[in-house]
Amino acid sequence: MTSVSVPDSWSGHRPAPWLALSGPVVAVGALLGLWWTAGGTEEAVRRQTDSALAMEAAAYFSVVTPWTPAGYDAPRLLSTVNVLVDGSFWPGGIQVALGNVALATDTIGLAPLPQELLDRLAQPGVAVRATHARRPVSVLPFLGRDSTTIAGWVGAWDSLAPQVPGLRANLISVVAFLAICAAGLAFLREQATRFRLVALAVSAGLILVLGADLGWSVRLTARSSTDLRLLIARRLIEVAATGAGVRQARLPEIAGGLTVELVDLPSSGQVDVQRVNGPDGPRATIVAATPRTRDGLRLSMKPTEAELLGCWVGLTSWVLLATLALAGSTWVSRPRDEGSQSQG
Secondary structure (H helix, E strand, O other): EOOOOOHHHHHOOOOHHHHHHHHHHHHHHHHHHHHHHHHHHHHHHHHHHHHHHHHHHHHHHHOOOOOEEEEEEEHHHHHHHHHHHHHHOOOOOOEEEEOOOEOOOOOOOOOOOOHHHHHHHHOOOOOEOOOOOOEEEEEEEEEEEOOOEEEEEEEEEOOOOOOOHHHHHHHHHHHHHHHHHHHHHHHOOOOHHHHOOOOOOOOHHHHHHHHHHHHHHHHHHHHHHHHHHHHHHHHHHHHOOOOOOHHHHHHHHOOOOEEEEEEOOOOOOOOOOOOEEEEEEEEEEEEEEEOOOOOEEEEEEHHHHHHHHHHHHHHHHHHHHHHHHHHHHHHOOOOHHHHHHHHH
């Protein structure tokens, strides 16, 4: 009979510490990855919403403000801006500038914009993110009547309240972290298979629940973004439609980035955003009334929540990575029979 020596960590039921703990360490990293993916996606949606609302506001000011040989009628523009800023329907904050001079009270130190941002605004179709103020702001150029000359800029911020992080996700994260730590101890010390399997199931289950909760929170933010863009565009169009001297043919300009169709307006109108399945996929729609023409404008867009595939793929990947890592540690930490130490 020949004696075969094996590492001490394999002589009993305890594995090498790095093998047993590698799965829990990866799982903790996956927790951070879940938060990173969800938070990054939601921030992108919020920035997109700020930019979209700034674009709608800029178009609204251009449509309703009279044009003079010297440019926009400054007193009329100032009055219009402050009415919108004080309006109860406008979410978050908004600032408008002629040249680089703010027209509304600057509560966050946004104006004047640094020259670097002004130079970037001169590039066609560019929205910049200003971070020098007390709040991050999406800034777009405010174009003149010829749609080429830059008369100033419009900035919007905090249009949507963040859903991530939320209290529920924070609690799930804490419990999941504790479960992963307990799983690591079970992999190191527990000889019974059932304890390791329970630790695996509880930890993986909590990570799955966290991923689903974060994904749902991001979806709520994206859905709110869709509703907000359509509702604000409708409100601005309906206000502009009753303004003196406003050309009705320019009203669709306010719905920048949205699909606009002329429709017969029902007697009650379409009050809420509706979601329908069209030939090109899901669409979110709303109808803005234009009383002077006795018609309406149907505004539609692809729902933002329908464009979250990348987020869901990322969250699913982190969940699978954590589960596979924990399963690997469960397997390598299984008990070894004493009889395997020698062979005849």
